[in-house]
Amino acid sequence: MRYTSRAILLVAAVALGACTNANRFDDKDAVVLGGAGAGAGDASNPASPAYFQQAVGDRVLFTVDQSRLSEEAKAVLDGQARWLQDNPEYAAIIEGHADEQGTREYNLALGARRANAVHEYLVSRGVAGSRLEVVSYGKERPIEICSDESCYAKNRRAVTVISAGLSG
Amino acid sequence: MHAGHYISGAGHLGLIGWLLWGGGFAPTPEPFEVSEVAVISSEEYAALTTPEPVPQAAPQPAAPSPPEDTDTPPERPTADADAPPARDDPEAAQPGTPDRAPDVSGLQRPAPAEADDSSPQRPAAPPESATLAPDTSDRPTPRPAPRVAPQPVAPPEPDARVDEVRQEERTPDEGADTPAEPQEATAPEAAATEIVTEAEEASAAAPRTSLRPRARPAAPQAVAEAPQDDAADEADPIRAALEEALGGADEPAPSAAQPSDAPAGPPLSQGERDALRVAVQNCWNVGSLSSAALATTVVVGVSMGRDGRPDVGSVRLIGSEGGSGEAVNRAFEAARRAIIVCGSSGYDLPEDKYERWRDIEMTFNPEKMRIK
Amino acid sequence: MMRMILTLLAVLGLLAAPVAAQDGPLRIEITEGVIEPMPVAVPDFVVGDGAAREYASRIARVVADDLSGTGLFREIPREAFISPITSFSSPVQFADWKAINAQALVSGAVEIGQDGRLVVKFRLYDVFAGQELGEGLRFASAPEGWRRMAHKVADAVYTRITGEGPYFDSRVAFVAETGPKNARRKRLAVMDYDGANVRYLTGGDDIVLAPRFSPDGEKILFTSYSSGFPRIYLMDVASLDLRALEEQPGSMSFAPRFGPDGRTVVYSMTRGGTTDIYTLDIDSGTTRRLTRSPSIDTAPSFSPDGTRIVFESDRSGSQQLYIMSLDGGSPERISFGQGRYGTPVWSPRGDLIAFTKQSKGRFHIGVMRLDGSEERLLTASFLDEGPTWSPNGRVIMFTRESQGADGQASLYSVDITGRNLKRMRTETGASDPSWSPLLR
Numbered sequence: 001m002r003y004t005s006r007a008i009l010l011v012a013a014v015a016l017g018a019c020t021n022a023n024r025f026d027d028k029d030a031v032v033l034g035g036a037g038a039g040a041g042d043a044s045n046p047a048s049p050a051y052f053q054q055a056v057g058d059r060v061l062f063t064v065d066q067s068r069l070s071e072e073a074k075a076v077l078d079g080q081a082r083w084l085q086d087n088p089e090y091a092a093i094i095e096g097h098a099d100e101q102g103t104r105e106y107n108l109a110l111g112a113r114r115a116n117a118v119h120e121y122l123v124s125r126g127v128a129g130s131r132l133e134v135v136s137y138g139k140e141r142p143i144e145i146c147s148d149e150s151c152y153a154k155n156r157r158a159v160t161v162i163s164a165g166l167s168g
Numbered sequence: 169m170h171a172g173h174y175i176s177g178a179g180h181l182g183l184i185g186w187l188l189w190g191g192g193f194a195p196t197p198e199p200f201e202v203s204e205v206a207v208i209s210s211e212e213y214a215a216l217t218t219p220e221p222v223p224q225a226a227p228q229p230a231a232p233s234p235p236e237d238t239d240t241p242p243e244r245p246t247a248d249a250d251a252p253p254a255r256d257d258p259e260a261a262q263p264g265t266p267d268r269a270p271d272v273s274g275l276q277r278p279a280p281a282e283a284d285d286s287s288p289q290r291p292a293a294p295p296e297s298a299t300l301a302p303d304t305s306d307r308p309t310p311r312p313a314p315r316v317a318p319q320p321v322a323p324p325e326p327d328a329r330v331d332e333v334r335q336e337e338r339t340p341d342e343g344a345d346t347p348a349e350p351q352e353a354t355a356p357e358a359a360a361t362e363i364v365t366e367a368e369e370a371s372a373a374a375p376r377t378s379l380r381p382r383a384r385p386a387a388p389q390a391v392a393e394a395p396q397d398d399a400a401d402e403a404d405p406i407r408a409a410l411e412e413a414l415g416g417a418d419e420p421a422p423s424a425a426q427p428s429d430a431p432a433g434p435p436l437s438q439g440e441r442d443a444l445r446v447a448v449q450n451c452w453n454v455g456s457l458s459s460a461a462l463a464t465t466v467v468v469g470v471s472m473g474r475d476g477r478p479d480v481g482s483v484r485l486i487g488s489e490g491g492s493g494e495a496v497n498r499a500f501e502a503a504r505r506a507i508i509v510c511g512s513s514g515y516d517l518p519e520d521k522y523e524r525w526r527d528i529e530m531t532f533n534p535e536k537m538r539i540k
Numbered sequence: 541m542m543r544m545i546l547t548l549l550a551v552l553g554l555l556a557a558p559v560a561a562q563d564g565p566l567r568i569e570i571t572e573g574v575i576e577p578m579p580v581a582v583p584d585f586v587v588g589d590g591a592a593r594e595y596a597s598r599i600a601r602v603v604a605d606d607l608s609g610t611g612l613f614r615e616i617p618r619e620a621f622i623s624p625i626t627s628f629s630s631p632v633q634f635a636d637w638k639a640i641n642a643q644a645l646v647s648g649a650v651e652i653g654q655d656g657r658l659v660v661k662f663r664l665y666d667v668f669a670g671q672e673l674g675e676g677l678r679f680a681s682a683p684e685g686w687r688r689m690a691h692k693v694a695d696a697v698y699t700r701i702t703g704e705g706p707y708f709d710s711r712v713a714f715v716a717e718t719g720p721k722n723a724r725r726k727r728l729a730v731m732d733y734d735g736a737n738v739r740y741l742t743g744g745d746d747i748v749l750a751p752r753f754s755p756d757g758e759k760i761l762f763t764s765y766s767s768g769f770p771r772i773y774l775m776d777v778a779s780l781d782l783r784a785l786e787e788q789p790g791s792m793s794f795a796p797r798f799g800p801d802g803r804t805v806v807y808s809m810t811r812g813g814t815t816d817i818y819t820l821d822i823d824s825g826t827t828r829r830l831t832r833s834p835s836i837d838t839a840p841s842f843s844p845d846g847t848r849i850v851f852e853s854d855r856s857g858s859q860q861l862y863i864m865s866l867d868g869g870s871p872e873r874i875s876f877g878q879g880r881y882g883t884p885v886w887s888p889r890g891d892l893i894a895f896t897k898q899s900k901g902r903f904h905i906g907v908m909r910l911d912g913s914e915e916r917l918l919t920a921s922f923l924d925e926g927p928t929w930s931p932n933g934r935v936i937m938f939t940r941e942s943q944g945a946d947g948q949a950s951l952y953s954v955d956i957t958g959r960n961l962k963r964m965r966t967e968t969g970a971s972d973p974s975w976s977p978l979l980r
Binding site for chain 3 (some may be wrong): 015025059067093100101102104105106108109112113115116117119120133135136137140141142143144146147
Binding site (some may be wrong): 528 | 564565577692704732906956
């Protein structure tokens, strides 16, 4: 637990921060840092998780009630696969999310479908399945909180979160 | 943005959050207990509450206020006085199910003393119900009905009483009631005979299509009731006669063409019967009945006084259909309340025909009131 | 020819008619009534001895609130009372209660027994009929249990008048929510059905979802992210002992619900992007897979007899409701209306399915028969979901979430007639209610 629940706390705390100053952290999910001290590093360092998040792109978006990967999404995932192959010391958790238009249970399952779509694609691009885990948050963790399509579009996402390796 | 900022920011926010939420992360919630509640028998009750050999004199002088003292004497005998209600105590062991047994016997108990009580109240009841009306469900918005309900008005007596009658023709999907008389509006206005749920009333967005898919084919009923004039009855003598002859009629044909020579006076006109029916309807409140009771038709007998008031003790269950046991009793009680409450100031019935309505059997059929 | 016979019969009939009309009682049929709350008077309970004084009005208050909270009763304000009830055993002055149109009257008394327990007794009267309804009852409990005693009195009154089963002496498990939408903190909580006595069961570190009471009301199933992944857990409500039920690596499990036997759990598990329905025996830990489709099959709920399961599936292309037998056999679709149907819950009476429906951008709570007929939508809003039945199957509680960036979740209840929609008062946001069985 310890690791991920701390991670969740961290996400929560940062998101709370975003609340007090709406633009400061805009559109940047927290990069989860390894408990062992693996730093996010400088985004200018191509081997850092920060680079993965900002330059490669850590997320893909989906259309309403769908888990199909768009061409843009595949392009992003191709980059992710390359990065993961270049940095074998890292593992990743793929988080699937849904927007709030749906029942809780269905959205959990839908988020799982999205995360799984990303998982399968990365594996098909040569990333070892053993380095990847999937989790669905359904509609429990939106990053955008308005009740409009502008927010929903960003919430229907799968985020590849880099973690410190298989030890975790 | 550097990792250090994130970490530091997160740490600070975490700390602030901790303070704000009152250490919410820390608490391991404490186990809690639910108080036990036991149903107790009269013996147990007596044991709990009856003072033991202790001299009774002692507590009484000690009681501070005089009104308390007057209270206590009647309370002392409670141990005894309570004995009757205690009879039921097989349930003592099962607190969860109090009061299962439908005690028909209890319902039949005549209450002779009550006849007196009601008379002073006569003027009070109707206005009371009028003021109560707005309190009831505001959900069913009485909307102005596009069509005017054909109102059977008793032709012979165009006096005040009949006007009060509110009766609407029911078309299957016509939601709202039509108050017949704006100025005479009484309780029924606020009440609904149909349920308009939030889902249905939300104007534009709510899908109206899936409402009550195939609830009730009520239309024929309404049609059947529509012709109410004496003249109209002649249109159907064959059927009426047929039913009579076959003995299957549950209502004697109101044979208007036959001025009876019986001492009872002429039969009630259709208008008079309708007036009575509508008067009882206004008090037949099925709003507090279980779904099972709402599926139960009961036939209730009542004897009437010459003043048009029902003899409370005479209200009795004659038959029922559709429900069983408890549901029948609950349906009967609602019917009884209707008869008594609306009759407490006397029904408007022609006194010269008293023999015709001295005994009445009313069938309360909730089919149209059901929501299923 | 036919016509002639009819005419003949008609003549015969006309001859017979006057006799019948004259001899029998007048017969009328009442087919229309009104639907409104019944006026009920609940005066303060009589105080048997001074020590019980503080409970006299509090108990009457709770009884009156329970009754009027159903929407089936309307409390007559105290100010209208003509004569107070000063003695439990002396005859009731029905005229005084008729005058204020009280149709039902609840009179009661409280005292402290010799063992220190609080003793409550009550009687119920039909005012206009001038008689007692049923037999009075007495309850004893530690004084802290006064609320439960009040609920039991109200239950007895409600049951006696309406014919519905009791439900006030019950609790609701739910998820208490605080914090902004994108960092919401969720804690398991339990409260009395009317919102009193809130207790928190978890600390809020982990996301928790959808608690479900066991049939004996002593345990709660729920979904937690404490492992980092959604998994189902079993908690003992009294001791808070916690046990993970399903820990297969690489899977996520959620939407658990007890079967009527209290040891079978039905839930859904996601593996490789597909979500299927399983049962699990709590004692032995053996699981059984009930559905095998590439679709999302979730939100299962047992029939009260434990032989069937209703669940939602998008196997047809959109979320719809299905019923399947536990013995196997293919699921039968029961929902055919426009829109999407989810979170079906079998009513404790067994006759209805409550569900969440999405249609044209709005959410509804509705009910339908087991064959999908007679669908009725009871609510409509931006987001309603997750119905739960009262123990007697008469009331449905659900989650309603308000729209927008500062949207909040709260609990609402509605009568199955669609009347009496109201919001439950909770000190925090609240979601995912689960109504307990009647307490014992």
